[in-house]
Amino acid sequence: MTFQTKNFSYLKQSFGDFMAAVTSGAQLYLRSVATTQPAKHATHLSKDFPSLAADFCLPEVLSTVSSNAHSSPLRISGPVTLWLHYDVLANVLCQIRGTKRLRLYPPSDVSRLAYPPGASSSNVDVFASRNDMSDAQYANLMRTHPHEAFLRPGDVLFIPPAWSHTAKPEEKLSVAVNCFWRNLGDEVYAQGRDVYGNRDIAAYEEGRKAVEKMAKGFEGVPKDLRGFYLERLVGELREKVEASGAEGVGEGNERDS
């Protein structure tokens, strides 16, 4: 599935019908939502599937996940690939049935992964063949630092905030529970609703408004002068990235490899 071209549709189906179809090989993907007011509340396995609740518990070592819990969607999928995206909340993916191959990219790869401004879904199909990719996109991907994880039933994978990831099923059917939690101070997160755990942090939301305002400030300025000053502002913002000790793009982020 790709989020950009929306080559899929949303479907309401009884759980029984869904399970029958997906176990017989249908290209379906279930990501549970809350039983009541799903646009407002996050889903919790124990609340939304009370009959399954007793069957799933996190190990003691992950008590921080439970005590800061945000949501725990159930994911059941047939032979479909979920598009590359990142989550803002930390999460653990707990594989229950089937196997799955995940590809993950560290936060420092972000500028090579074609995220539209403000989007948490990428426009890149990292599994596409060389011939189905533009030269520029291929060159970008060649400079990323992908990690691969192969999940078997019982495996738990930690997916840190802002790590881009995509999953390819290795068998017909995959069942997983995905537990999200807040691992950062409350002030870091944007205020208000975040049903899916992918709402960007407050500083980025504010930063995007500032970028808009900055660009607007140059309306009416002749284009050579506008270019001159915007170019400098880009450079000055980049210096802030580097001064903050944050990992920039470029060679030698070897500790991630």
Added chain:
Amino acid sequence: MTFQTKNFSYLKQSFGDFMAAVTSGAQLYLRSVATTQPAKHATHLSKDFPSLAADFCLPEVLSTVSSNAHSSPLRISGPVTLWLHYDVLANVLCQIRGTKRLRLYPPSDVSRLAYPPGASSSNVDVFASRNDMSDAQYANLMRTHPHEAFLRPGDVLFIPPAWSHTAKPEEKLSVAVNCFWRNLGDEVYAQGRDVYGNRDIAAYEEGRKAVEKMAKGFEGVPKDLRGFYLERLVGELREKVEASGAEGVGEGNERDS
């Protein structure tokens, strides 16, 4: 002279003493300022050198320079090179005595010319030999688009806003009058004092504050996440530069060559 290391000093001298010294080869540079309250008012040749006023007049074709006049400093120099800098106001450099070689760079070269944030003086000595330059600075300079102008007495050179320039004298003594004027709408300029015609436009001053604020907003955010989001904001600001049709850095600004 370089502005960065300030390898020169400011000196009060009578005009007669100055002229005697500079005509006998002293490394001196006079850039006139206003006779009264020089930190507040810009200099005008006709006001500050009334006895010379009748000797200097701009041709009719430059009437816009006179009607929007900001200042007209007198520049008298011995064998010294003025550092690379840009002016925010449009100006014409009118060569009176001696000859001068100017090197100019279009606004689109700005990111390769090592301007510190908020400064209008560059840290690069573009006349330095290859061996006195870092590899990075040399590589940057190789990708600029320098223009050269050779001024003889009677020549008038138009220096547009944000064109970086530096001058090398070709003879012992050079005398010039430099007429600055406002060629943009009043709303483009920063409000308040601008004695030298090099105060940055309002949108850049505001933009710099926004960059500071943006960076501050990420304090307390873990560095990988900070890098992830700041990197995206850099990319989004760069998209604004490109979308505005402004000349970016890069190959193919051939119309400037």
